[in-house]
Amino acid sequence: MKLLLLKSFRTIRFNKIRYLGALVLIILSSVLFTAFRTSGYSIQKSLDDFFTANCLADVSFEVVNAQKTNGLDPQDKNILEQYFDTVEERYYTDIKKDGVTLRLFSITKNQNTYQLTKGNDPKNQNEVLLDHSFAKYHNIAINDYIAVDGKEALITGFFALPDYITISSQENNIINDSDVFGLVLTPNIDYWALSYKTEYLASLQSGLQIEQKEDVFNNFKKTLEQKGYSTVNWLERELNGRITAADGDISGFIEIGQILPVFILLVASFMLAIILNRQLIGEENIMGTFYAIGYRKRELLVHYMFLPFLLVSLGTIVGGLIGFSLSPAVALIEITRYNLPLIAYTYNPLDILIIFGIAFLAILPVIFFVTLHALRQPPLELMRGRGRRAKVSKIEKAAKIDKLNFRTKFFIRDILRNFGRHLILFLGMVISGMLLMIGLGILDSINNIDTDIKNTFRYQHIYSYGADIQYGSSINGEDYFESAALVNNNGNYLKTSLRFMNKDSLGIVQHDKKTKKAIDYSKMAVSYSVAKHLNVKQGDTITIIHKGLPFDDWEYKVEVISDYVLGDVIFLPKDKLINEYNTQYGSDIDNIYNVVISDQLLDGMENTNYTDIYDYLMKTIDQITGALVAAILIIGLSAVLVAIILVHIVVDLILEENKYNIALFKMFGYSSRKVNGLILNGGILFAAAGLILSYPLDLWFIGYILNRFTQGMNVLVNPFISWITALIAFAVAGTVYGLSRLLASKKIAKVPIGEALKNNEQ
Amino acid sequence: MNRNILLKISDLIKIYCSGESDFYALRKINLDILEGEFCVVLGPSGSGKSTLMNIVSGIDTATSGSVTIMGTTITGLKDNALTEFRRENIGIVFQFYNLIPSLTIKENVEVASHIAKNPLGIDEVLGGVGILDQKNKFPSKLSGGQQQRVAIARAIVKNAKLLICDEPTGALDFENSIEVLKLLRDINKRYNTTVLLVTHNSEIAKMADRIVMLKNGEITKNEQNLQILSADQLEW
Numbered sequence: 001m002k003l004l005l006l007k008s009f010r011t012i013r014f015n016k017i018r019y020l021g022a023l024v025l026i027i028l029s030s031v032l033f034t035a036f037r038t039s040g041y042s043i044q045k046s047l048d049d050f051f052t053a054n055c056l057a058d059v060s061f062e063v064v065n066a067q068k069t070n071g072l073d074p075q076d077k078n079i080l081e082q083y084f085d086t087v088e089e090r091y092y093t094d095i096k097k098d099g100v101t102l103r104l105f106s107i108t109k110n111q112n113t114y115q116l117t118k119g120n121d122p123k124n125q126n127e128v129l130l131d132h133s134f135a136k137y138h139n140i141a142i143n144d145y146i147a148v149d150g151k152e153a154l155i156t157g158f159f160a161l162p163d164y165i166t167i168s169s170q171e172n173n174i175i176n177d178s179d180v181f182g183l184v185l186t187p188n189i190d191y192w193a194l195s196y197k198t199e200y201l202a203s204l205q206s207g208l209q210i211e212q213k214e215d216v217f218n219n220f221k222k223t224l225e226q227k228g229y230s231t232v233n234w235l236e237r238e239l240n241g242r243i244t245a246a247d248g249d250i251s252g253f254i255e256i257g258q259i260l261p262v263f264i265l266l267v268a269s270f271m272l273a274i275i276l277n278r279q280l281i282g283e284e285n286i287m288g289t290f291y292a293i294g295y296r297k298r299e300l301l302v303h304y305m306f307l308p309f310l311l312v313s314l315g316t317i318v319g320g321l322i323g324f325s326l327s328p329a330v331a332l333i334e335i336t337r338y339n340l341p342l343i344a345y346t347y348n349p350l351d352i353l354i355i356f357g358i359a360f361l362a363i364l365p366v367i368f369f370v371t372l373h374a375l376r377q378p379p380l381e382l383m384r385g386r387g388r389r390a391k392v393s394k395i396e397k398a399a400k401i402d403k404l405n406f407r408t409k410f411f412i413r414d415i416l417r418n419f420g421r422h423l424i425l426f427l428g429m430v431i432s433g434m435l436l437m438i439g440l441g442i443l444d445s446i447n448n449i450d451t452d453i454k455n456t457f458r459y460q461h462i463y464s465y466g467a468d469i470q471y472g473s474s475i476n477g478e479d480y481f482e483s484a485a486l487v488n489n490n491g492n493y494l495k496t497s498l499r500f501m502n503k504d505s506l507g508i509v510q511h512d513k514k515t516k517k518a519i520d521y522s523k524m525a526v527s528y529s530v531a532k533h534l535n536v537k538q539g540d541t542i543t544i545i546h547k548g549l550p551f552d553d554w555e556y557k558v559e560v561i562s563d564y565v566l567g568d569v570i571f572l573p574k575d576k577l578i579n580e581y582n583t584q585y586g587s588d589i590d591n592i593y594n595v596v597i598s599d600q601l602l603d604g605m606e607n608t609n610y611t612d613i614y615d616y617l618m619k620t621i622d623q624i625t626g627a628l629v630a631a632i633l634i635i636g637l638s639a640v641l642v643a644i645i646l647v648h649i650v651v652d653l654i655l656e657e658n659k660y661n662i663a664l665f666k667m668f669g670y671s672s673r674k675v676n677g678l679i680l681n682g683g684i685l686f687a688a689a690g691l692i693l694s695y696p697l698d699l700w701f702i703g704y705i706l707n708r709f710t711q712g713m714n715v716l717v718n719p720f721i722s723w724i725t726a727l728i729a730f731a732v733a734g735t736v737y738g739l740s741r742l743l744a745s746k747k748i749a750k751v752p753i754g755e756a757l758k759n760n761e762q
Numbered sequence: 763m764n765r766n767i768l769l770k771i772s773d774l775i776k777i778y779c780s781g782e783s784d785f786y787a788l789r790k791i792n793l794d795i796l797e798g799e800f801c802v803v804l805g806p807s808g809s810g811k812s813t814l815m816n817i818v819s820g821i822d823t824a825t826s827g828s829v830t831i832m833g834t835t836i837t838g839l840k841d842n843a844l845t846e847f848r849r850e851n852i853g854i855v856f857q858f859y860n861l862i863p864s865l866t867i868k869e870n871v872e873v874a875s876h877i878a879k880n881p882l883g884i885d886e887v888l889g890g891v892g893i894l895d896q897k898n899k900f901p902s903k904l905s906g907g908q909q910q911r912v913a914i915a916r917a918i919v920k921n922a923k924l925l926i927c928d929e930p931t932g933a934l935d936f937e938n939s940i941e942v943l944k945l946l947r948d949i950n951k952r953y954n955t956t957v958l959l960v961t962h963n964s965e966i967a968k969m970a971d972r973i974v975m976l977k978n979g980e981i982t983k984n985e986q987n988l989q990i991l992s993a994d995q996l997e998w
Binding site: 003006007010011014285286288289290291292293294295296297376378379380381383 | 816819821822823841842845846848849850852854856860862863864865869872873874876877878916920
């Protein structure tokens, strides 16, 4: 077998462009796959470990009573032990200066404990830890001093808190606020603040189902109410946007880091399979010779499988190792956006098996069956070059091209008799076009959210009264009522926002995702994001567990799935709320709202929280997709490289397979230019058709990718490829094709007549 | 000396189906070749001689009839068994050499020696065909005559009982042809190898022990050569 191995290596040496190109494709996809998966899963696992090791509490809350005391009275603290397995008090206060808020926390020992990510623990009372994200944003280093309420605080290190993965002042705000908000941890909060709030960090015994947890929480709240307390800032672990947003983002990061590299790998494998297949057909005379000499089928199968096996193994192992070493760099895309704990990069050997398995399954069966099929022929048939024999198809016979001039006749014959080769060029251009457009196409789609948002939110000014519920008609603008809820569909739970809309509302415009018809608010509609996360279809019944309204659970049939772009939101008719409210409280209100929206700035809304929804949503989307854009750029650029290699390989293949024809034409006295035209022109139509088809296919594929990578997020991104992107992709593909043709034509000029004819004889 | 029959061909027919009409390449061929015999099969182009050689060497299939070599009827063997038989008992010299372009001369010969049970020494064989000094070159660097010698070396290195040569001098000039023929005769004598040589050159038949003539797929002549010449005495 030593000789056959030697032959395999020499085959690679003599066909460098093709084999090295294919190897680069496999390495590249393996690098991307491994780097994204390793970094994504390492972050995810480190976070999970962090939550466990640093005892992320099941719920945090504050309590108030009529006397506005800070926390429970000592005699009432036993209530906590009745309901919770572990409880710890944490003190905090917000110190504001120049628009920047520093949230000072006391150090806890049992719940939501901190992790020192860099530096040393604070020992003296003027020493503090700072969150890394804020420090980085404001360029603060360890041993620097920062001003905290007029005192100088020495930063001894950076830290991470399990319930503050996203540095955001609002738990429902998924934006990282490090520009204006930071966390400070101090061993002695009294040193920095005269007054501070007490929050309770509590955990239930492990293993409770969500319904059981709900029961405990409800009973606990009732007991508190009986004692004259009510809870404030109640925040369950599963509803903490600072955690869920990061979770969703990281999941998306992993998704995008898997889909595209796997696609590239499949493309690489597919093209490699084609190349090897063509190589095999070109080598049938050699295979036949081996067979005639007495080599067994098994030996020949092993020999012809060796080359792809070598490429796949080498590509995935080398790619895997490079990918692993690059994973910390790739992880920076995510790390810089969150205040994450220390990440332990662990290589999962499964990654290499997955990528090897994909490439293996995509390539080796093709080679196996092609070789086996060839070996079913007698050796003589193989030696005569069975696969290289041109056949006159029925189409050619029917076409009656004999009367055409030679050039046209040759052009048509070349296409009809070498359809397989042209099909490869066609597929190569389809895939190249797709790869070239994919990165920019995803960016186009993300940028297009802006348009979607403006189409959805016709009124951009939003005034929220929060818990201060308003009754009666709003003075100006449109109103709606918003409340938090947990939705259950067959055991899947999702935190959502209920939005009770007036039937004739114009401020928020939505459409049925399927029929594209505009929705009026007489029907219940769930945003596409809710439908996706809960796996809900039109007509399914879901359970709404109210978190902000004092109602029992609602069973509700999903009437419409809407194209609402941002948020897990369920839209309900406001009449339903008013009826329930009146029934619950025995009242007779005719309107209720806590949000007013308008297309103009409104006066007299000082008591509300104002949001310019366009600014807010764009900032949110920028942050959500910021990491993904970086990931997409890395993959998109790789895709461009892959596309270029692909086109070049295909053109090289065409040239190699036509060497004999080229030599013959040259021998007959054809000029190199004429030979170029005859040999390479047949492919132009196929290349152009391939590029055109790549557009709709890419639109579909981008839709699929966006759907997958926003799986963990509450954002809907519709696929969109701008004409500029398409033009750039087509221009690049066309240029690469043109350059490859140019290189090919230079090679044509160098094809030695005698050698090519001699090689063909052999 | 009584010699055993090494090759027995009985009622061998080969038909090529080409859609509308069938073409009879071989029509009921019957032929016995003795062990150690040097047999030349003569015939014009299209007479069926190459088809006959291909079937006898087990690289093509017969439509009907049988080919028995050393007691084994190879026309009844399945693919794998036929491959095993070829591997152990038959050496083939192809008309167009069929060398592996990505292997050197020595490696091309080694390809065959590697799978043989009792191979001859590679250097010995290469020396025998006069191209030992070229052994590290690739086939494309050799002349046609040299390449044919490599093909012969590859066929004989297996030390097979039957050596089948399809137009071994077809692409060679006179001098090279004589060298190759001398070589084949030498192998035939030295190793008692049965040689079945196909050619359209009637002059070559003069060095054979047996001359078989084919025309339109039928044997028109099958006789012992009573005036055997050496390769050196041939002229054309």
